[in-house]
Amino acid sequence: MSLSLFTEFQPLAAIATTPSAAETLYPLCQTIGATLHLPDSLTPFNNSQTYTISLKEHLATLWKTQRTLIFCLATGAVVRLIAPLLEDKSTDPAIIVIDQTGKWVISLCSGHTGGADRLAELIATELDATPIITGASANLGLPAIDILGLPFGWRKGEGDWTQVSAAIARQEKVQVIQEVGSTLWQDHLPENHPFYFGFPEADQAIIPAARIWISATKRQFAEKSDFPRVQWHPRVLWVGIGCIRGTSRQLIETAIEQVFQRYHLATAAIAGLATIDLKADETGLLEYCIEKQLPLKTFAAEVLGGIEVPNPSEIVSQEVGTKSVAEASALSAVSPQKAALIVPKQIIKSEQEMGAVTIAIAQSDLEYTGKIGQLWLVGIGPGKLDQMTPAAMTAIKQADVIIGYSLYLELIKPLQRKGQIVESFPITQEQKRAQRAIELAQWGLTVAVISSGDCGIYGMAGLVLEELQQAGWDGHNPKLEVFAGISAIQAAASRVGAPLMHDFCTISLSDLLTPWQVIEKRLEAAAKADFVTGIYNPRSQTRTGQIIKAQEIFLKFRNPNTPVAIVHSAYREQEQITLTTLEKMLDFPIDMLTTVIIGNCSTRQYANWLITPRGYIS
Known part of the structure; x- marks a missing residue:
């Protein structure tokens, strides 16, 4: 499982005091990136840490440094251990308790702000355990109001x-x-x-x-x-700022606070600061942005000079080459075509020190998230939850947004988390799905784009990467990760035995994106080369002739009695499996939810199973 799924819960410590508890926690720690802490009386594992003092004393050292603490202890013992350390739910670490058999995962403290509720669900997915979440909002299906934004x-x-x-x-x-x-x-x-x-x-x-x-x-x-x-x-306010060279951080902070108080604005709503590029190295500005964890946008004088502002200044123009710094910078940071100043420039001076600060504020339609977004391309397998990888299930539960085709979203509905954003698109709007996912990830959200089977096999992964390439993606923002799933060909093959034991290929008969002449050429090559061949998208309501042509092509090169498997909705409630021959395959129902597997010259049927020999038995 990818450690990126658990980044927000780091640093993470797990504590065990018995051999069985250690055995339960150790593999989990490898998966989620936690450090396992053991008393010196237990045999250490690779990368575990040993403590020689009492657990109570050791816990006191971990409390201020760890974001999350996982205990494999009795709940009552954990309560007594952490009680003296609890201060405030907004700052206390998340506390998770797991029983020694790994059947129950309890969110004990800091369920909302600390993320213990969500982490308990993720760990339960990994352990195939039951999460215990006692918060009222979770049980009502509502987002917790203290973590809503x-x-x-x-x-x-x-x-x-x-x-x-x-x-x-x-x-x-x-x-x-x-x-x-x-x-x-x-x-x-x-x-x-x-x-x-x-x-x-x-x-x-x-x-x-x-x-x-x-x-x-x-x-x-x-x-x-x-x-x-x-x-x-929401962080929607961009503060345009101009100042005399050498203006202190304190005066800049005082000026911003005075203007915000005057206009009854919240400094917590500041998205960032903006100024002319001549001020990119201004010490006071940089110190303020670092302290407040705010971005600083800078613009060339030529850019600022092209912005219409209510209060231009010829004096400023003579100094820096543009008639406005504060107002034009605020508008440029937001987008001058869509923005309006909510605070025109205000000049703030101090009697205690030299200098002056000019402040203007513009409001953006879209808030600044302050995060690097993530695109998770997730294969959900054939459609049954127990056929999904734990990593894929965790990615779906962890994401801020899930985007997919309505049928596939319905299949994973039990994995959806309270308060998650779920957006459905019709089967023909794959490009819109990809573009929407990229838009939200570029904004700073974590977006899971789901595909049935494996997302990289006739799924959304390739399309999303193509759209990113066209947009000039730098490879880093948003971050991208692919979570593999069991493909349709693998699922179908598993239901009929071992037809893919030798060289095989897959071919889609859909000509919506690939010309039929190309598909026909590939069918003939596969048939002639004696590949076991998996047929995707064999027949739709309007596209009925391609599977007939595929059969004709294969009959030119294969024996009419070549075994064929027709698998409809593998691992789903509507699953239907038919074993037949190449000659008779069209006598049975075939649709878009069907995968057809055509054997090679050595594929055989035995006791209602298909076998393609690899050559181990001569």
Whole structure:
């Protein structure tokens, strides 16, 4: 399994105190990239760490350095060990407990913010165990409100998160006022969700039990309020900035804070800073961006000079070659064709130090996530969950977004996680699927694009890579990973024995993307070369003649009694298996969900199984 699936939970420590617990945890640690910690009384494993002090003392050393702790201990013992160390659920590590047989995986602490709930599900998938998630939002099929905006890079503001979460758990009416940021999360709520959006009509008597603001504005909540409120701040504000050379980080920070307070904006909603390229090495700006973990965009004077702004300055033009730095930079960072300034330039000076800072703010339609997106190309196998690889199942559960054909999405529905974005496209819109996946990954989301069988065999992997190439992808952003699946030819072969034991090939009869003349040439070459041949897409409702022509071609080079397997919907409820011959193969139903395997000259049928000898027995 790829360690990239567990990156967000690192660094990760696993703790075992008995030989059986160590044996349960060791292979898991190799899979998820955890370090196994053992007392010196146990025989160490490769790459495990041994502690000589008490577990209580050792745990105290791990608490501040590890993002996740996995225990293979009794739950009561874990509770007593961690109780003195617990401080705040927003900073405590995620705590997972696994029983010694590996049958149960419990999310004990930091289920939402720490990610213990999600990690418990992922580990349970790897161990073929049962996850124990006790949070109310998970059981109601709702996204946890205190992690709702994390996939989109939103930042939490002030509010009573505990009481708002409690109102949601009680399924009371919760008002959501979303002024900025992605609304994708709204499109994938269960039907019985407790949210209503915006303000009620005059004739509606809706009294909310709680309110969620999703805004770039910083709202002041009264200490004594009728109901609890919380704030999420999508990062949509780009701060255009100009300053005199040598301006300190402190003055820059003071200027930004003053302007944001004046206009009641949340600094948590800052996406980044923008300025002229002459300021790319300005120490104060760089120090501020590093401290606040913000990107700094710079633009040439020629670019800024082409932007229309409300407050141009001839003095600035004489100094740097453009009539605007702050306003033009803010607009350029957002996209000048779509943006408008929400704060025109403000000049801030300080009596304590020399210099001045000019601030302007533009608001983007699309929030800045601050993340490098990931494209996971996932093969889901023939369609039954137990035929999927653990890595593929984990990738689907871990992804922010799943994109695929509706039939395949239905097959993996039990793997879908609460709050996941799931987008379905018709069978003929493969290119749109690929483009949408790339768009979301470039934005910073983790996107799983699913294909039946193996994604690299007549699946989506090649198309996604082609689209990336056309877009000038740098090979790094977004990151890309391919998760193999059992292909249709492998699944069909497994249901009829061992027909692929010698050289074989696969050919698709669909001429939507490949000219029939090319397909016909390949059929003839395969038949003449005596390859065992797997036929994909043999017949559709409108394309019926190709399988007839394929049979004719093979009959020119193969014995009419050559064994043929016709496998419909392998491993699915509608599975049908027929063993016949090349001469009689068209007497049986064949459609788009069918894989046809034509044997070679040595393939034989025995006891309702097909065998293609490799030559071990002469």
